[in-house]
Amino acid sequence: MAYARKRDAVDESALAKRAQEGDEAAFETLVERFSVPIMDYCRRMVGNETMAEDLAQETFVKFYLAINQYDPAKPLSPYLYRIAHNHCLDWLRKKKVDTIPLAWEDAETEAVYEIEVPDSKLAPDELVARAEVNRAIEEGLESLPPIYRSALIMRYREGMAYEEIAAALDLPLGTVKAQIHRGREKLQQKLSAFV
Amino acid sequence: MPNECELTPRRIDAALDGELSAEDQRAFDRHTSVCGDCRRSYELARRAVATLEALPRPAAGAAFAAAVMLRAREARAAQTRRRRLLGWLLSAGTATTGAALVGAWKVVLAPALAPATALVAQCGLALGIHGRTLLKTGSDMLGTCGKVLGALGTAAGSAGWEVAKSAAAPYGLALALMGALYFIWRTRSHAAVHHA
Helix, strand or coil: CCHHHHCCHHHHHHHHHHHHCCCHHHHHHHHHHHHHHHHHHHHHHHCCHHHHHHHHHHHHHHHHHCHHHCCCCCCHHHHHHHHHHHHHHHHHHHHHHHCCCHHHHHHHHHHHHHHHCCCCCCCHHHHHHHHHHHHHHHHHHHHCCHHHHHHHHHHHHCCCCHHHHHHHHCCCHHHHHHHHHHHHHHHHHHHHHHC | CCCHHHHHHHHHHHHHCCCCCHHHHHHHHHHHHHCHHHHHHHHHHHHHHHHHHHCCCCCCCHHHHHHHHHHHHHHHHHHHHHHHHHHHHHHHHHHHHHHHHHHHHHHHHHHHHHHHHHHHHHHHHHHHHHHHHHHHHHHHHHHHHHHHHHHHHHHHHHHHHHHHHHCCHHHHHHHHHHHHHHHHHHHHHHHHHHHC
16 A cells, blocks of 8 residues: 555645644644655655755755645645655756766665665565565666656555646646556566566 | 457556456456466566555654754744845835935935026916916907907898898898807807806
8 A cells, every 4th residue: 555545634734724823743743744755755756865855854844934825725745745846856957967976876776775675574585586676666767757757656656646646746637647657667668677 | 449459558557546347357357368468568567566666665753853843943034034134125225215315306406407497487487477468368359359249240140130031031041040150159259258
């Protein structure tokens, strides 16, 4: 089950409303609820865990500063993802200009895999095989254009409805469905080497 | 009509979303049981999605929320300071500009324009005095002319009427008409003169 499906949208709107009235505890609760998915989204978008944490924090700070612009009658999730998405795109554009060395990024990505894959029930060779598959999928994801990546992450990691993704990315519903379809086919191609 | 293989991509999307109807599901299962390519496509799609869903998630504890709150409060304080500074700068700018404008008027513009202002005032006064005299004279003249024309009109009207009465109907009528027109014009011009 995707992470976002566990959350309660009605409760989130009520918390956001309280946060708009100046209740900082309500805002903090929202941060706690969305910290993992937003950080995960940023991590998948920029491929760098340290930077992802920073981008996720800045996403919440932006939300905090402009909280009165949010309409509590609408679901919070697409609104937050929209801020995160735009923030990640800004960072990716800037990174393109700054040209960060790839070796640094690869080294960090490698470290992340070593830490994140533990599963004591699996044999060592199965662990290695799973890590390779995960890596193929992550590489496939990172090789996609950012907009495809966003749609896939929102759909399959956050379990968002197509309509919510369309709202978050400000795209027509048909475009979102097509992007998810094409993005998934790209991932299948990456995975085909392991099957 | 598309064959079963052509339907597979759409059915895979629907199957992954859990939106295949029972009938389509049966058709899909039937087809993938006999078509190796479509079965492989579906397996790859399912596995790609499952792997994507299961990729490890980052850990974000209470420290993350605390860091966000700290940064958010700092950002709000900085935003307030920026707004206050902007407001102060706007007020100071407005006051400075106002003082500069008043100073420029008093020191530069008012002395430079003083002769022109006096000339305009004198012209206005002269126009006021002479204009009044001119208007009175004009009004008197127009009044006199109106009276003369009125008398002439009345005389012509009476004469015309008499002529018409005595026989020269067409000419008499025309004269009477002219007389009437004269009378109207006289009345109007008289009224205009008085109004002025």
